[in-house]
Structures are given as C-alpha cells and as structure tokens.
Amino acid sequence: MFLEGYGQQLWNGTLETIKLALLSLALAFGLGLIGAAAKLSGNRWFAVPANIYTTLIRGVPDLVLMLLLFYSFQDLLNRITDALSQPQFDIDPFIAGVCVLGFIYGAYFTETFRGAFLAVPSGQLEAGVAYGMSGRQIFRRILFPQMMRFALPGISNNWQVILKATALVSIIGLHEVVKAAQDAITGTSSKGAFHALIFLAVAGLIYLTLATLSNLLFLVLERRYALGVRQPEL
Amino acid sequence: MIDLVQQYWQQYLWGTSGHPTGLVITLWLTVVSLALGFVLALPLAVLRVSRTWWMSVPVRIYTYVIRGTPLYVQLLLVYTGIYSLDAVRATPVLNTFFRDALNCTILAFMLNTAAYTTEIFAGAIKATAYGEIEAGRACGMSNYTLYRRIILPSALRRALPAYSNEVILMLHSTTLAATATVPDILKVARSASSDYYLPFVAYGIAAVLYLCISFTLIWLFRRAEDRWLGYLRPIAAK
Numbered sequence: 001m002f003l004e005g006y007g008q009q010l011w012n013g014t015l016e017t018i019k020l021a022l023l024s025l026a027l028a029f030g031l032g033l034i035g036a037a038a039k040l041s042g043n044r045w046f047a048v049p050a051n052i053y054t055t056l057i058r059g060v061p062d063l064v065l066m067l068l069l070f071y072s073f074q075d076l077l078n079r080i081t082d083a084l085s086q087p088q089f090d091i092d093p094f095i096a097g098v099c100v101l102g103f104i105y106g107a108y109f110t111e112t113f114r115g116a117f118l119a120v121p122s123g124q125l126e127a128g129v130a131y132g133m134s135g136r137q138i139f140r141r142i143l144f145p146q147m148m149r150f151a152l153p154g155i156s157n158n159w160q161v162i163l164k165a166t167a168l169v170s171i172i173g174l175h176e177v178v179k180a181a182q183d184a185i186t187g188t189s190s191k192g193a194f195h196a197l198i199f200l201a202v203a204g205l206i207y208l209t210l211a212t213l214s215n216l217l218f219l220v221l222e223r224r225y226a227l228g229v230r231q232p233e234l
Numbered sequence: 235m236i237d238l239v240q241q242y243w244q245q246y247l248w249g250t251s252g253h254p255t256g257l258v259i260t261l262w263l264t265v266v267s268l269a270l271g272f273v274l275a276l277p278l279a280v281l282r283v284s285r286t287w288w289m290s291v292p293v294r295i296y297t298y299v300i301r302g303t304p305l306y307v308q309l310l311l312v313y314t315g316i317y318s319l320d321a322v323r324a325t326p327v328l329n330t331f332f333r334d335a336l337n338c339t340i341l342a343f344m345l346n347t348a349a350y351t352t353e354i355f356a357g358a359i360k361a362t363a364y365g366e367i368e369a370g371r372a373c374g375m376s377n378y379t380l381y382r383r384i385i386l387p388s389a390l391r392r393a394l395p396a397y398s399n400e401v402i403l404m405l406h407s408t409t410l411a412a413t414a415t416v417p418d419i420l421k422v423a424r425s426a427s428s429d430y431y432l433p434f435v436a437y438g439i440a441a442v443l444y445l446c447i448s449f450t451l452i453w454l455f456r457r458a459e460d461r462w463l464g465y466l467r468p469i470a471a472k
Contacts, residue, residue: 008266059448060441061406064420068441071433167304171413178307185314189472196318200311204303 013180027102032109112154267343279355300349
C-alpha cells in the first residue's frame with residue numbers, strides 16, 4: 001500500500017504546513033510594514049519600541065521564543081481561568097503557531113522593508129509631492145511598487161525561512177508534515193526498521209518541492225516588479 | 235522563582251560536576267559544528283565555482299537539498315532515520331557513533347552549516363576582481379597557489395559579514411539539539427519549566443542567555459570586520 005496507508009495523513013500535514021506558512025507570512029508581512037514605518041517615522045515613541053522588537057527577536061532563537069510565548073500564554077490563561085473558576089482553555093496549536101511565527105518573522109520583515117524603503121530615491125517621492133499627490137497616493141503609486149522591487153529578494157529569503165520554521169511547530173503539537181511523518185514512524189515501527197528513513201525522506205522531499213515551487217513563483221514576481229528596469233547584460 | 239534560579243543556575247551555565255549542561259553544551263555545539271562545517275565548506279566552495287560540471291553539479295545538488303529542507307527534518311533523519319537501519323546497528327563503529335545523541339546532532343549541524351557556508355564562500359570567490367586572478371596567472375602561479383595566496387585570503391575576508399549571519403543562525407539552530415535529548419540551554423529550561431510550572435521564568439532565562447551569546451558574537455564579528463575589512467570601508471566613514 002502507498003506509504004503504508006499514511007499517504008493521506010502526510011497530504012493533510014502538507015496542507016496544514018502550507019496554510020500555517022501562508023498565514024504566518026501574511027502576519028509577518030503586515031507587522032514588517034508597520035515596524036518599518038515605525039522605524040522610519042523619525043518619532044522616538046515609535047522608533048525605540050520597533051528597535052527593541054527587532055533586536056530582541058532577532059537575538060533569541062525562534063524555538064526558544066516559540067516555547068516561551070506558547071507556554072507562558074497557556075500558563076497565564078490557566079491562571080485566569082482558575083481565578084474565575086472556569087474550565088481550562090487550551091490554546092489551539094495552529095493559531096499559536098501562526099501568531100508566534102508571524103510575530104518572530106515580523107522582525108525580520110521589518111528590517112527587509114526598512115532597507116527597501118530607504119532604497120527608493122527620495123527624488124521620486126518629491127516628484128509625487130510636486131504633482132500634488134496625497135500621502136496615501138504617493139505610498140500606493142510610487143513608494144510601495146518600487147519598494148517591493150528592492151524588498152523581493154529579502155521577502156523570498158524570509159519566506160523560505162518561514163516555510164522551514166513551520167517544522168518547529170510540530171514540537172508544540174501541531175499536526176503538520178513532520179508530525180505526520182513521526183506518527184507514521186511510530187505506527188509502522190513493528191513492520192521493520194527501514195520505515196523511519198523513508199517517511200523522513202518523504203517529509204524532506206515535500207519541503208524541497210514546496211521550496212522549488214515558491215522559487216519559481218518568486219522568479220515570476222521578480223520579473224513583474226522589475227518591469228522597466230534595464231538589466232545589465234553579462 | 236528564586237527557588238528555580240537557585241536550583242538550576244548551575245545547570246543553565248555549566249552543569250553539575252561531571253555532567254556539562256546548558257551554556258557550555260550550547261557553545262560546544264556551536265563551535266564544533268561551525269569549525270567542522272568551515273573545514274568542509276572550503277573545498278566544497280572551490281568545487282562549487284569550478285567550470286567542470288561533474289565537480290560543481292554534485293555540490294549544487296547538496297546545497298540545494300540541505301537549504302531546501304528544515305534542519306529539524308535533517309536532524310531527525312540522522313538521529314532516528316539512520317539508527318533505524320539494521321546495517322548501522324550491526325556495525326559496531328556506526329552503532330556506537332549513532333547511538334550517541336551528541337554525535338548525531340553535531341553531524342546534522344555540520345552538514346547543514348556546511349551547505350550555507352559553501353554558498354557564502356562560493357559567492358565571495360566568484361566576486362573576486364578578475365584583474366587579481368589575471369595578475370596571479372601572469373606571475374606564473376598554479377591554481378593551488380592562486381587560491382592560497384590571492385583568492386581565498388580576499389574572498390574569506392569579504393565573506394565575513396554574510397558568515398557572521400550564518401554563525402548567529404547556527405547558534406539559534408543549536409536549540410534543536412534539545413529535541414534530541416542533548417542537554418543544552420533549552421533542554422535545561424524545559425526541565426526547569428516542568429519542575430516549577432514557571433514557563434515564563436524558565437524560558438526567559440534561556441532567552442536572556444541566548445541574547446547575551448548573540449550580542450557577544452555580533453561584537454566579536456564587528457571587531458573582526460574592523461580588523462580585516464577595514465580597507466573596504468567607504469572613505470567618509472573612516
């Protein structure tokens with residue numbers, strides 16, 4: 001039988017991984033834009049917290065942060081529900097995974113976007129002002145499209161890192177690819193030793209496929225955002 | 235909270251007598267995997283930039299596979315996957331090697347960091363100014379001499395900023411060792427957390443320790459860059 005009947009579980013795990021990665025990416029993307037805006041605002045009340053955020057998050061390993069945030073929140077919730085004499089409320093590992101990954105990689109996106117915003121020539125923005133555009137119009141028509149051109153390589157990098165970091169969420173109990181593979185290994189341990197290697201290799205192959213597919217997608221996006229840029233001919 | 239600190243501070247830092255744990259293990263994992271990864275990455279990077287396809291393609295595949303899969307999966311493959319093979323268990327040398335969690339984690343970490351480091355070094359080698367290589371050739375240097383005297387000294391310097399990122403990432407990756415029962419900082423934090431039901435304090439101490447190591451490494455690399463990359467600094471910044 002195909003993968004000893006664990007094919008369906010692995011497929012479900014793959015979908016879970018993709019969902020988790022995409023939602024975390026969306027959250028990190030949003031936090032990154034806000035963080036970059038705060039850092040570049042020139043206002044100390046915004047810039048200092050944003051600096052603390054990026055420094056602390058990027059200095060601590062993601063697994064430590066994940067366990068720290070997940071178990072501390074669960075602990076806090078338990079204390080609250082105990083005080084109110086309510087039944088215990090368990091945090092859903094999927095939601096926790098999205099929040100924690102989004103929060104961590106938001107710091108990396110902040111740095112990516114900050115660099116990209118700074119790379120847009122200020123003359124472009126002045127030209128927008130000279131045309132009488134409002135701040136929002138300048139952002140939407142001039143700043144954002146050009147910023148994306150500079151940010152795309154960084155975004156692509158961060159996305160690959162997020163995709164691989166989703167494997168860690170299995171440690172706090174989410175049923176994604178790695179967890180499915182581990183369940184399959186436990187389930188087939190009586191049928192001979194070779195299975196562990198096969199299932200883990202399949203899990204690795206799934207990640208490799210996802211990475212390859214997203215590489216292709218980013219290639220298309222980079223072409224799209226590079227419209228009107230002359231490529232140096234080598 | 236004070237009980238937790240009193241009972242666990244030694245384990246967080248260097249462990250009890252005879253059983254190194256915590257900070258010592260984390261630093262050991264980081265340094266050993268990076269050193270072995272460096273030794274492996276140097277020849278691989280030279281092969282990676284080679285024009286002979288059967289030299290560069292295998293290295294490309296190696297780095298692509300390693301960089302496209304999570305380190306956690308790689309660690310599980312080495313730690314549970316390989317040891318599940320009968321052939322490995324039947325061979326005494328392999329059996330003793332793969333039975334030890336520390337050996338498995340160092341092997342997985344080394345292979346992982348070697349792939350990233352290879353790409354960093356290969357990029358720096360490719361960026362070597364062509365005139366320097368031509369000058370070397372004109373002086374009659376062999377390929378080996380050219381690499382030893384001209385390409386590698388300058389490429390490794392220029393790779394420093396990217397390599398410092400990789401070092402920090404490797405430090406962060408060592409936390410995965412805790413999942414393979416290696417008693418690093420995170421593993422100590424896990425036991426402390428489950429002993430006292432104080433996850434915020436237990437993991438918070440771990441986070442602060444990692445933060446301190448990260449900052450120290452960043453400071454060291456900044457000094458190294460000042461020393462070895464000073465000649466590349468923009469004039470205005472001097």
